[in-house]
Amino acid sequence: MGVRKNQANLTAQEKRAFVNAVLALKANGGYDPFVTTHNQFIISDVDNGERTGHRSPSFLPWHRQYLLEFERALQAVDPSVNLPYWDWTADRTATAGIWGADFMGGNGRSSDGQVTTGPFAFSGGNWRLNVNTDSRTYLRRQLGTGVAQLPSRTDTESVLAITTYDAAPWNSSSAGFRNNLEGWRGVNLHNRVHVWVGGQMATGMSPNDPVFWLHHCFVDKLWSEWQKRNPGKTYLPTAGTPDVIDLNDRMKPWNTVTPADLLDHSGTYTYDTGF
Numbered sequence: 001m002g003v004r005k006n007q008a009n010l011t012a013q014e015k016r017a018f019v020n021a022v023l024a025l026k027a028n029g030g031y032d033p034f035v036t037t038h039n040q041f042i043i044s045d046v047d048n049g050e051r052t053g054h055r056s057p058s059f060l061p062w063h064r065q066y067l068l069e070f071e072r073a074l075q076a077v078d079p080s081v082n083l084p085y086w087d088w089t090a091d092r093t094a095t096a097g098i099w100g101a102d103f104m105g106g107n108g109r110s111s112d113g114q115v116t117t118g119p120f121a122f123s124g125g126n127w128r129l130n131v132n133t134d135s136r137t138y139l140r141r142q143l144g145t146g147v148a149q150l151p152s153r154t155d156t157e158s159v160l161a162i163t164t165y166d167a168a169p170w171n172s173s174s175a176g177f178r179n180n181l182e183g184w185r186g187v188n189l190h191n192r193v194h195v196w197v198g199g200q201m202a203t204g205m206s207p208n209d210p211v212f213w214l215h216h217c218f219v220d221k222l223w224s225e226w227q228k229r230n231p232g233k234t235y236l237p238t239a240g241t242p243d244v245i246d247l248n249d250r251m252k253p254w255n256t257v258t259p260a261d262l263l264d265h266s267g268t269y270t271y272d273t274g275f
């Protein structure tokens with residue numbers, strides 16, 4: 001069973017293995033379909049209609065399953081690899097280790113936002129964006145430009161303290177833990193991180209930037225932490241909600257798993273520490 005570690009604690013060899021598995025998946029055609037799927041859901045998830053991947057209670061179980069699918073695809077390349085997470089409350093500057101040339105690579109250059117360092121720089125020849133909003137096929141970032149600060153530990157604790165999972169109308173206007181973590185209301189955690197990174201990360205094609213997986217792995221860890229702190233509090237809504245994934249509804253695109261199936265990840269993977 002896999003242990004998902006803080007990226008700041010990976011050894012040089014673990015970083016290399018993760019990067020190499022991502023590059024191998026890109027090269028064998030297995031990566032880009034993940035980008036396509038995410039963008040299709042970003043486009044189709046709407047506040048007043050069907051919503052599954054985002055702006056709805058199933059934001060968390062949907063991304064949990066989506067990350068699991070991606071992690072399994074990496075493990076098919078290298079069984080030693082597990083998803084690392086990026087604790088953006090701690091590793092919170094543009095010069096933090098996560099942006100090193102041995103891992104995610106650095107900020108985009110000022111002229112066109114192009115990432116020019118690390119394994120995913122376009123000039124390296126291994127990271128061409130095939131699923132994109134425009135003709136720019138190079139990875140872009142503008143760290144700290146769209147918004148100045150990543151969420152702090154205090155911001156994050158304030159969201160973990162919300163004891164209701166989610167609330168009607170089950171969308172981007174909801175009160176509750178899910179929507180505050182997703183970021184449509186309150187101090188804004190998950191959405192703000194996408195904006196802080198900028199480039200493709202601030203679009204529906206966000207999985208074009210491999211840091212997507214590390215960001216969402218930390219969001220998943222925060223859900224896990226919330227569950228630990230709120231025993232007996234369950235996923236909501238539990239039944240009969242139009243356009244929304246109830247506890248025992250199957251989720252597209254897999255149509256095999258329900259939120260109930262995904263609440264307990266401990267048989268599949270664990271996290272190295274609590275928050």
Ligand SMILES: [Cu+2]
Nearest residue numbers: 190194206216
């Ligand atoms: Cu996200």
